[in-house]
Amino acid sequence: MEYRIIKSPTQGTLDILTRRKGSGAGREIGPVDAVGLIQGRMIEMVCAADVAEKAVGVTVEDIRGNCPQNMILLAIFGDTASVEAAMDEIRRREKEGREEW
Amino acid sequence: MEYRIIKSPTQGTLDILTRRKGSGAGREIGPVDAVGLIQGRMIEMVCAADVAEKAVGVTVEDIRGNCPQNMILLAIFGDTASVEAAMDEIRRREKEGREEW
Amino acid sequence: MEYRIIKSPTQGTLDILTRRKGSGAGREIGPVDAVGLIQGRMIEMVCAADVAEKAVGVTVEDIRGNCPQNMILLAIFGDTASVEAAMDEIRRREKEGREEW
Amino acid sequence: MEYRIIKSPTQGTLDILTRRKGSGAGREIGPVDAVGLIQGRMIEMVCAADVAEKAVGVTVEDIRGNCPQNMILLAIFGDTASVEAAMDEIRRREKEGREEW
Amino acid sequence: MEYRIIKSPTQGTLDILTRRKGSGAGREIGPVDAVGLIQGRMIEMVCAADVAEKAVGVTVEDIRGNCPQNMILLAIFGDTASVEAAMDEIRRREKEGREEW
Amino acid sequence: MEYRIIKSPTQGTLDILTRRKGSGAGREIGPVDAVGLIQGRMIEMVCAADVAEKAVGVTVEDIRGNCPQNMILLAIFGDTASVEAAMDEIRRREKEGREEW
Known part of the structure; x- marks a missing residue:
């Protein structure tokens, strides 16, 4: 999985x-x-x-690329601290490599 | 094949x-x-x-990614024990590598 | 080519x-x-x-995955013996590697 | 390029x-x-x-797979001798590896 | 990039x-x-x-394959000399590997 | 990421x-x-x-190829100096390899 965070995104980006x-x-x-x-x-x-849905203060959306062969992009919207917290939690679970989430 | 199980999924995930x-x-x-x-x-x-269809207590759906080149995602809904039982049965058959299912 | 056979498929599978x-x-x-x-x-x-069309007792359908880049799935329906006979004939031809079918 | 020829194709295949x-x-x-x-x-x-269009006695069609990423399948219909002649001509040009066709 | 030129294309090809x-x-x-x-x-x-657009005597079209994952095919129509001149210019630029075109 | 700049693009290119x-x-x-x-x-x-949106004097558009499996093309329109400045800024960030943009 890859992670990026954009602070103060422009309306065009949204x-x-x-x-x-x-x-x-x-x-x-x-x-x-x-x-x-x-x-x-x-x-x-x-x-x-x-x-991310179980985290507080964020909204989650799945974003379509064009035909992204079973790859999807997830966007997590919210205040900076909440977005970072949600992403850290996902990263932590990914590292553990658990089958059960 | 890859396997994941989500317990108490949120409505957003569903x-x-x-x-x-x-x-x-x-x-x-x-x-x-x-x-x-x-x-x-x-x-x-x-x-x-x-x-999975032949297992008890679960519902099965095939999920489309975007254009997932002959990869598909199967979702098995139900109570935790039934979902786990259905997944174990699929895993067992996969390990055997049988042509006949 | 890959081969699988499902006996007594459920209505959900069909x-x-x-x-x-x-x-x-x-x-x-x-x-x-x-x-x-x-x-x-x-x-x-x-x-x-x-x-398969030239074999007896079976019906043939091409099945779309989602965007399966020039891969397709063929389903052969019928009684078990006829399905197995049609698949054996295809397998035999594939092994010969003939350009002419 | 890959080549196949089907003699007396069934209506289902067509x-x-x-x-x-x-x-x-x-x-x-x-x-x-x-x-x-x-x-x-x-x-x-x-x-x-x-x-193939310039050959005699055959009809040419481009066939879509599902989303066959810039791969396409060409079907050449006609009597056996004409189809074989058209395919031989294409094969000959491919072998020469010419940029000009 | 790959280059081909067809002289006197048939109507079927067009x-x-x-x-x-x-x-x-x-x-x-x-x-x-x-x-x-x-x-x-x-x-x-x-x-x-x-x-090609800046060359003289040719018309340019982008051609869709089926789902050609960010690959596209460009067709340049015109008299033989003009088409060859346009293609040579593109090839020259490609060889230089310049970022600015 | 790959970068190209076209100066004085023709109407056909646009x-x-x-x-x-x-x-x-x-x-x-x-x-x-x-x-x-x-x-x-x-x-x-x-x-x-x-x-690019945060840069001055340019307009940004995402361009669809045909089915470009989670690859997209970004086009930045404007006067030459502004376009170059926006692209340099993106390149600078890419080189830093930062997760936060």
Whole structure:
């Protein structure tokens, strides 16, 4: 899995993510402090999404690339500290290499 | 094949799976105790789905990634013990490497 | 090419195949004794389909994965003996490595 | 490039090709003596199609796999001798490795 | 990048290209003396298209394969000398390996 | 990541980019001095887009290839100096290899 964090993302950056999110382009993503990005295989991303969903203060969206063969990108929106906390938790679980999440 | 199990999945996680399941996004997946995830090639997943279908207490769905070149993800929903039992049976058959399932 | 055979497939398994078959999802596949699965490249599958079509007692369908880059899955439906006979004939031709089928 | 020839193809085999041909599924491919199949990269197939088009007694169609990343399959329909002649000509040009076709 | 040139292409060959060109299948490509084909990655093809556009006596189209993962095919139509001149210029730039085109 | 810059791009080149840009083909890209192209994986491109958006005097668009498996192409439009400045900034960040952008 790969991890990136963008602080104070521009509206244009949020628009690229909005156009490609799994829940449809309808609902705009408002201004956020930070966006965390995690890229990995489908099976890992479902697990990572569940971890992030259980974290506090963040919103999670799966982002479509174009035809990203069972790779998906997860975007975690929220204030910087919450996004970092959610990403650290996912990273910790990935390191443990557990089958059970 | 790869195996993961998520206990007490959040509604957001179930939504990601619902949006991508082969039988269409129409029918919601209700709250479940656990979801088992298996990722593999198309031919293996058809066999694995049949094993899971023959197990008791679980529901099986094939999940689309975006354009996952003959890889598909299988999700097995149910109570924790039933999901684990179905996954163990699939794993056992995979180890045997049998052509006949 | 890879070969698998499922005996007494469940209706759920047949549904996964029905949703993805090349001739459209309209026509249901009724209960069958066995389903043979063969996965390979497009050019090989056209040849294998022709061999199976010329065999007796079986029905042949090409199954779409999601975007399976010139790999397709062939499903051969019928009674167990007929499915096995058709698959053996395809395997025999593949081994010979003939250009002419 | 890969080459296969099917003699006396069944209607079912022609149907698989009809459903996937580039000129649309509308026009049926009638009974033919033989069908030649050539699989290769997009740039080679355009050249091969031009060679086959200039041959006599054959019809050429480009066949879509599912999402065959710049690989396409060319089908050459006609009487056995004409199909073989067209395929030999393509093979001869490929061997020469010429940039100009 | 790969280069091919077809002299006196048949109408059938032009039809395959017409069905897949980026500007839509609506406008027919009339009889041309020659068609140059260049295959490469998306980023290179945009640069090559610009070079060909700046050449005289040729028309440029980007051709879609099926799902050609950031590979596209460029077709350059015109009289033989003009097509060859445009292709030579692209080849010259590619050899220089310049970032600026 | 790969970088290219086209000075004085032709209208035909801008049309190829217009047809494939993420924000839809509706809005034309007017004549520009230069277009910078960056190709990379989805996760990197979101970060690069954010850097370019924060630069002055440029417009950023994500360009679709056909099915470019989690690779996307970013186009940066503007006067030559601004495009070069934005691309240098992205390159500088990439070299640092930072997770935080």
